[in-house]
Amino acid sequence: MSDLPGRRPPPIPETTPTLRDQLDNLAHLGRLIAQIWRTSKGLTTASIVLRLLAAVQPVAVLYAAKLIVDEVVRLTAITPPGPTILDWFNAGALNGMIGFLALELALVLANDLVARVTGLVDSVLSELHSNQVSVELMEHAARLDLQHFESAEYQDRLERARRQAAGRNALLSQIFGQAQDIITVFTLAAGLFFYAPWLILLLPLSFIPSVWGEARFNSLAYMLSRWRTPERRELEYLRHIGASAETAKEVKLFGLGGYLVTRFKKLAHQIFIENRRVATLRASWGALFSAIASLAYYAAYGYIVWRTITGAFTLGDLAFLSGSFLRLNGLFQRILLGFTQIAGQSMYLDDLFSFFQIEPTVLAPADAKPFPAPIRSGIVFDNVGFKYPETNTWVVRNLSFVLPAGETLALVGENGAGKTTIVKLLTRLYDPSEGRITIDEVDLKDMAPVDIHTHVGVIFQDFIRYSFSARDNIGVGRIEAREDQTRIDTAAEQSLADGVIAKLPKGYDQQLGRLFRQGRDLSGGEWQKVAIARAYMRDAELIILDEPTAALDAKAEAEVFARFKSLAAGKSAVIISHRFSTVRMADRILVLDNGAILEAGTHEQLVALKGRYAELFELQAAGYR
Numbered sequence: 001m002s003d004l005p006g007r008r009p010p011p012i013p014e015t016t017p018t019l020r021d022q023l024d025n026l027a028h029l030g031r032l033i034a035q036i037w038r039t040s041k042g043l044t045t046a047s048i049v050l051r052l053l054a055a056v057q058p059v060a061v062l063y064a065a066k067l068i069v070d071e072v073v074r075l076t077a078i079t080p081p082g083p084t085i086l087d088w089f090n091a092g093a094l095n096g097m098i099g100f101l102a103l104e105l106a107l108v109l110a111n112d113l114v115a116r117v118t119g120l121v122d123s124v125l126s127e128l129h130s131n132q133v134s135v136e137l138m139e140h141a142a143r144l145d146l147q148h149f150e151s152a153e154y155q156d157r158l159e160r161a162r163r164q165a166a167g168r169n170a171l172l173s174q175i176f177g178q179a180q181d182i183i184t185v186f187t188l189a190a191g192l193f194f195y196a197p198w199l200i201l202l203l204p205l206s207f208i209p210s211v212w213g214e215a216r217f218n219s220l221a222y223m224l225s226r227w228r229t230p231e232r233r234e235l236e237y238l239r240h241i242g243a244s245a246e247t248a249k250e251v252k253l254f255g256l257g258g259y260l261v262t263r264f265k266k267l268a269h270q271i272f273i274e275n276r277r278v279a280t281l282r283a284s285w286g287a288l289f290s291a292i293a294s295l296a297y298y299a300a301y302g303y304i305v306w307r308t309i310t311g312a313f314t315l316g317d318l319a320f321l322s323g324s325f326l327r328l329n330g331l332f333q334r335i336l337l338g339f340t341q342i343a344g345q346s347m348y349l350d351d352l353f354s355f356f357q358i359e360p361t362v363l364a365p366a367d368a369k370p371f372p373a374p375i376r377s378g379i380v381f382d383n384v385g386f387k388y389p390e391t392n393t394w395v396v397r398n399l400s401f402v403l404p405a406g407e408t409l410a411l412v413g414e415n416g417a418g419k420t421t422i423v424k425l426l427t428r429l430y431d432p433s434e435g436r437i438t439i440d441e442v443d444l445k446d447m448a449p450v451d452i453h454t455h456v457g458v459i460f461q462d463f464i465r466y467s468f469s470a471r472d473n474i475g476v477g478r479i480e481a482r483e484d485q486t487r488i489d490t491a492a493e494q495s496l497a498d499g500v501i502a503k504l505p506k507g508y509d510q511q512l513g514r515l516f517r518q519g520r521d522l523s524g525g526e527w528q529k530v531a532i533a534r535a536y537m538r539d540a541e542l543i544i545l546d547e548p549t550a551a552l553d554a555k556a557e558a559e560v561f562a563r564f565k566s567l568a569a570g571k572s573a574v575i576i577s578h579r580f581s582t583v584r585m586a587d588r589i590l591v592l593d594n595g596a597i598l599e600a601g602t603h604e605q606l607v608a609l610k611g612r613y614a615e616l617f618e619l620q621a622a623g624y625r
C-alpha cells in the first residue's frame with residue numbers, strides 16, 4: 001500500500017492547534033453568522049426571539065415549583081375546612097394552589113410550543129443556509145483557475161470545503177442554543193446568588209476538567225480528519241470506481257471487484273483504528289470528568305439539605321435551589337463544552353472559508369484589451385516556456401511559431417509531447433511561465449480570460465458527456481443561445497450530430513447518458529459528434545479540436561474534417577490528432593518532441609524532409625497497405 005497517492009507517514013499528528021489558532025478560528029464564526037443573516041434575516045430574527053423566550057423559562061418553572069411546594073407546606077399546617085376537596089375549594093383555600101399549578105402548566109405548554117417552533121425555524125434556516133453555502137461554493141469554484149482543479153492540494157481543500165457545506169448545519173443551532181443557555185445561566189445564577197452566593201464557587205470544579213478534555217479531543221479529531229483528507233478522497237474514489245456505471249464494464253472484465261474491496265477495506269480500517277482510539281480516549285476521560293461534576297453537585301446538595309433541616313431554607317427553597325443548582329451545573333458544562341465544540345467546529349469552518357480565500361491567478365487586467373475579432377494577422381508564440389505549478393519540469397520550452405489568420409495548424413507528437421498544454425496556454429487556462437503569446441500583437445495576458453473563451457471554440461479529448469438532453473448537450477456550447485434551435489440545428493449539421501439525434505426516440509429532447517431514468521447512452525463516436533457541435537455553437541475566431549475524433553470511424557472523420565475545413569475557412573484553427581489522414585489536411589503542421597518543435601511545414605514539405613514526420617507517416621500508411 002506504500003504506493004498509494006497522497007499517503008502521509010505519521011498517522012496521528014504531533015502538534016495540535018494552539019489556543020491562539022483556536023481563537024483565530026473563532027473569528028470565522030462572525031463570517032458564519034453574517035452568512036446565516038444573509039440567508040434569511042426574518043428567520044434569523046425569529047430564531048433569536050424564540051430563544052430569548054425559551055431562555056427565561058427554566059427559572060420561571062423552578063420558581064413556580066417552589067411556590068407550589070411552599071403552598072403545600074402551608075396548606076398542610078392549616079385546619080382543614082372540611083373532609084372533601086369541595087369543602088377546600090368552596091372555602092377558597094385552594095385558590096393560591098390552583099393559580100400556581102395553572103402557571104406552571106402554562107409555562108410548560110408555552111415552552112413546548114416555543115421549542116417546536118424553534119426547531120422548525122432552525123431546520124428551515126439550516127437548509128436554506130446549506131443551499132446558500134453550496135451556491136457560494138459553486139460560484140467561487142467557477143472563478144478559480146484550472147490549476148486549482150488540477151492540483152491535489154486544492155482538491156483536498158475543495159473536498160474539505162464541500163464537506164463543510166453540507167456538514168455544519170448543526171453549528172447554527174449550536175451557536176444560538178449557546179446564547180440561549182448563557183441567558184438561562186444568568187437568570188438561574190441570580191436566584192442562586194440571592195440564597196447562597198458561595199455555592200456558585202463550587203460550579204467551576206465540575207466543568208473545568210471537562211472543558212480541558214473536550215478542547216483537546218476536538219483538536220485531535222480535527223487534525224486527524226484534516227490529515228486524512230487525501231485518504232478519504234481515495235476512499236471516495238475507490239467507492240466510486242467500485243460501484244459506478246462508467247467503470248462497471250472494465251471492473252467486471254478485469255475482475256477488479258475483489259481487489260478494489262480489499263484496497264478499500266485496508267484503508268478504511270486504518271482510519272477506523274485511529275478514530276476509535278480518539279473516541280475511546282474521549283469517552284474514558286469524559287466519564288472521569290462527569291464523575292467529578294457529580295461530586296460537586298452532591299456536595300452542594302448536601303449543604304442545601306442541611307440548611308433546610310436546620311430551618312434556614314423552606315422546602316420550596318430546597319426544591320428551587322437544588323433544581324437551580326442541578327440545571328446550572330448541567331448548563332455550565334453544556335456552555336463550556338459548547339464553546340469548545342464551537343471552537344472545534346470553527347476549525348472546520350476554516351476549511352470552508354479558506355477555500356473562499358483562494359483567489360484566481362489568471363486574471364483580467366484592469367484595462368483589458370478586447371479580443372481581436374476578426375483575427376487579422378495571426379497568433380504568435382514567442383519563446384514560450386511553461387512549467388505546471390508545483391513542478392520543476394519544463395513541459396514546453398523556447399517555443400516559437402506563428403499561426404497566420406485563417407490557417408489550420410496541426411500539432412503532432414508522441415504522448416506527453418505537450419500538445420494539450422499548448423492548447424491550455426492558447427486558451428489562457430494557464431499563463432506561460434516565460435515568453436508571450438499574442439493575437440494580432442495583443443498579449444493574451446492583456447485580455448480578459450472570459451473574452452478569450454468567448455472567441456474560442458474548443459473541444460478537448462476528455463470532453464464532458466453531460467447527462468442532459470441532446471439539445472442541452474449542444475446548447476451548453478453557447479449557454480445563452482441554448483434555446484436557439486436554428487443555431488443548434490446548424491451546429492449539429494456541421495458536426496454530423498444531426499444524424500445521431502435523428503435516431504433518438506425523443507430527438508433533441510432525449511435525455512442522454514445512463515445517470516437518469518430514460519437516459520440513452522451514445523457510442524463513443526456519437527458522443528464526439530455531439531461534443532464537436534458545441535464548438536460550432538460559438539462565434540469562434542479560433543477553433544481548437546484536441547483529438548476529439550479519435551472514436552469516429554474513418555468515413556465520419558473524413559467527413560467531419562471536410563466540413564471543418566470549409567467552416568474554418570477564414571477562421572484560424574488548431575487540430576490535434578494522431579491520424580495522419582486528418583493531419584495532412586492542415587495548412588501547416590508542427591511536429592513536437594518534448595515540448596519543443598522538431599519539424600514544421602506542410603504535409604508535402606515534411607514528407608520530403610524525410611525526418612520524424614515522414615517516418616511516422618510511413619509507419620501509419622504501411623498499416624493500411
Ligand SMILES: Nc1ncnc2c1ncn2[C@@H]1O[C@H](COP(=O)(O)OP(=O)(O)OP(=O)(O)O)[C@@H](O)[C@H]1O
Nearest residue numbers: 150388391395413414415416417418419420421422
Ligand atoms: N496538470 C498537470 N500538472 C503537471 N503536469 C502535467 C499536467 N498536465 C500535463 N502534465 C504533464 O505535461 C506533459 C505534457 O502533457 P500534454 O497533456 O500537454 O501532452 P500531449 O502531447 O497532449 O499528450 P497526449 O498525446 O497523450 O494527449 C506530460 O508529461 C504530462 O505529464
